[in-house]
Every structure is written in C-alpha cells, then in structure tokens.
Amino acid sequence: MIESDPPDELQRDDKSVITIGTFDGVHAGHRAIIDALVAKAIEIRGRSVVVTFDPHPQVVLRRKGDSVPLLTSAQERDELLGELGVDIVVVLEFTQQTAATSWEEFMENLLQKVGVAHIVFGHDHAFGSGRKGTAEALREMGRERGFDVTEVGPLIVDGEPVSSTKIRRAISEGNLPAAEHFLGRPYSVTGTVVRGDGRGRSLGIPTANVRPLEPSKLIPGNGVYCVAMIVDDKRLAGMANIGVRPTFTDGSERTLEVNLFDFDQDIYDQVVTVEFLRFIREERKFNDADEFLAQLDIDRTACRDE
Structure with a gap:
C-alpha cells in the first residue's frame, strides 16, 4: 500500500476507484465499503484509493472544550486499510479551509490530481461545505x-446498523463483546510503557503503565478488564485497571495499568498494544493492601478463565 500526502505526489490514473471518508475505527460497516472498493478496482483493472483526513474533522470542528474520542489513530486507520487490500491512501490535512470547501471544488481537485473512474460511497455519507456532496450529487456530476x-447500504448486525457512535457507546459502557462484534476485532489502545511509582511491584503484582500514543484515543471507562497485550509481536494474557487507583492515591490522575500473567520482563519505553476483551468490575477503594490483593486474586482467576 502507498500512503500519499498530499495527492500532488501521485501519478494521475483515470482508472482510479475512490472512496472518501474518515473511517474512524475501520469497523465492519467501513469494511463493506472497502470490500466494494477493492472489488471494483480489480474488476476494471484499476487501483483502489481511499481519500481520508488527518486530523479527524471533529477535532477541527468541535466546540471548545468538547472531547473527540477516536477509535483509531491515523496510523492505525491507515494500517487497517492496507490490510484490507487498499492500494493507496491519500491523507489530506483537514483544516477550517477544508471544511469551507465546496464538494464540487473538492471533487475537481481529485479528478485533476488522482483521476476518477468510479466512486464507492456510503449510504449516509456526505462531504463538502454544508454536506452537499451526496451520492445523488456525485451521480449527476459523474454523468457529465x-x-x-x-452506493453501499448500511451493514446490519444483530438488527441494527453498525456505526462508530454505537461502538464508542459500547466501549464506554464496558460492553467489549459488542464492540468487538461491530469492529470485527478486539478494541485496542497502543501506547508506550512508562515508569510508575513501583507500587505494583512492591506488592508482588508488577504492572505496565501504558501511556496512549494518540491523545484523542477513546479509553474505556474506569474499572478492571481482562486484556491481551501485544509485546514484541507476542500476545500475552493479563488484566488491566483503568482509573485513579483510589486505594493508594488521591485520585488526581487517570492511568491504564496492565498486569501480565506469567511475565516479568523489563519493557519500559516499549510500544505495546492492549486489547480489551471483557469488563470485570468497577474500580473501587479498598480498606487496605490485603483486601486489595485478595480481590486481585479473584480478578485474575476470572481473566485466566476467559
């Protein structure tokens, strides 16, 4: 897969099959669009091109103070698109100027710089200023x-259409199986292992403190989770706590800590990926360390049985 930023670096090819969107999460609904894109490119012996944006448009357009929880970082999104067989990902910088650009001007730029033989479009998608770039508008332009x-219809799973909004809600509510079902893979967070206060090791339960690489990445709600962590391409079982560690701290900083089973190596400064498999319980404050450790034994047993 080739990643091009901006499209000026591409050689124009009038047999390009393109789609346009943010594709946050690259969920099952997105994959239906990408599968149609790749299949059409193969059919006409052209190339498949995804035109997407960085940063996510919501990051630019949000009201001051609003958060934008992302399901994938730009790098994760582009890697997932490549795994689905996309030939080229064109990443456009999204700015206020981009938001003000008409869909006609946007398309004219793609026609001139990328080339367009076919467009694959989601059923509810629209782009350009005022969201006037609809499938019907594109058909009219295409005739000329x-x-x-x-136009790819909605993907219905368990009687409801798949959407990034529903996946975010499922993750926030701790419904990881539903999120995995809609995503087609476990929800994950990639980050760097940083040094903590060493309390876990002093209690006999060493933990990896993971700082997410993407500041806007959606972190599941506070609580204890069964997880798997990818370290050096190895998938290791463990459990994670997300929260403020109220038993031992004043609750001023939210952290992601992972205790890996049967693993005790130095992985400080390494980049790891944490896959969230199941929510176990809410985070709570214990009376003392002994009560805390007794509960961790229960949590560990639950996760080992996962």
Whole structure:
C-alpha cells in the first residue's frame, strides 16, 4: 500500500476507484465499503484509493472544550486499510479551509490530481461545505464527467446498523463483546510503557503503565478488564485497571495499568498494544493492601478463565 500526502505526489490514473471518508475505527460497516472498493478496482483493472483526513474533522470542528474520542489513530486507520487490500491512501490535512470547501471544488481537485473512474460511497455519507456532496450529487456530476457511483447500504448486525457512535457507546459502557462484534476485532489502545511509582511491584503484582500514543484515543471507562497485550509481536494474557487507583492515591490522575500473567520482563519505553476483551468490575477503594490483593486474586482467576 502507498500512503500519499498530499495527492500532488501521485501519478494521475483515470482508472482510479475512490472512496472518501474518515473511517474512524475501520469497523465492519467501513469494511463493506472497502470490500466494494477493492472489488471494483480489480474488476476494471484499476487501483483502489481511499481519500481520508488527518486530523479527524471533529477535532477541527468541535466546540471548545468538547472531547473527540477516536477509535483509531491515523496510523492505525491507515494500517487497517492496507490490510484490507487498499492500494493507496491519500491523507489530506483537514483544516477550517477544508471544511469551507465546496464538494464540487473538492471533487475537481481529485479528478485533476488522482483521476476518477468510479466512486464507492456510503449510504449516509456526505462531504463538502454544508454536506452537499451526496451520492445523488456525485451521480449527476459523474454523468457529465464520465465516472460511475456505487452506493453501499448500511451493514446490519444483530438488527441494527453498525456505526462508530454505537461502538464508542459500547466501549464506554464496558460492553467489549459488542464492540468487538461491530469492529470485527478486539478494541485496542497502543501506547508506550512508562515508569510508575513501583507500587505494583512492591506488592508482588508488577504492572505496565501504558501511556496512549494518540491523545484523542477513546479509553474505556474506569474499572478492571481482562486484556491481551501485544509485546514484541507476542500476545500475552493479563488484566488491566483503568482509573485513579483510589486505594493508594488521591485520585488526581487517570492511568491504564496492565498486569501480565506469567511475565516479568523489563519493557519500559516499549510500544505495546492492549486489547480489551471483557469488563470485570468497577474500580473501587479498598480498606487496605490485603483486601486489595485478595480481590486481585479473584480478578485474575476470572481473566485466566476467559
């Protein structure tokens, strides 16, 4: 897969099959669009091109103080798109100027710099200023400019359409199996292992303190989770606590700590990926360290049985 930023670096190819979107999460609904994109490119012996944005448009357009919880970082998104067989990912910087650009001007830029034979479009997607770049508008332009449009309907899973909003809600509520079902993979957070206060090791339960690489990444709600952690391409079982560690701290800083089973190596400063498999319980304050450790034994047993 080739990643191009900006499209000026691409050689124009009038047999390009393109789709446009943010694709946060690259969930099952997105994959239906990407599968149609790749299949059409193979059919016409062209190339599949995803046109996407960084930062996420919501980061730019949000009201001051609003948070934008992302399901994937830009790097994660682009890697997932490559795994699905996309030939080229064109990453456009999203700015206030981008938001003010009409869909006609946006498309004209793609026609001139990328080339367009076919557009694959999600059923509820629209782009450009005022969200006027709809599938119907594209069909009308296509009749004049010589490209076709395929509109992909919603993907229905368990009687409801898959959406990033529903996945975010499931993760925030601790419904990890539902999130995994909609994503097609466990929800994960990639970060760097940083030094903590060493309390876990002093209690006989060494933990990896993971600082997410993407500041806007959605972190599940506070509590204890069964997890798997990818370290040096190895998938290791463990449990994680997300929260403020009220038994031992004043609760001023939210952290992600992972205790790996049957593992005790120095992985400080390494980049790891934590996969969230199941929510076990809410975070709570214990009376003392002994009560805390007794509960961890119960949590560990629950996760080992996962």
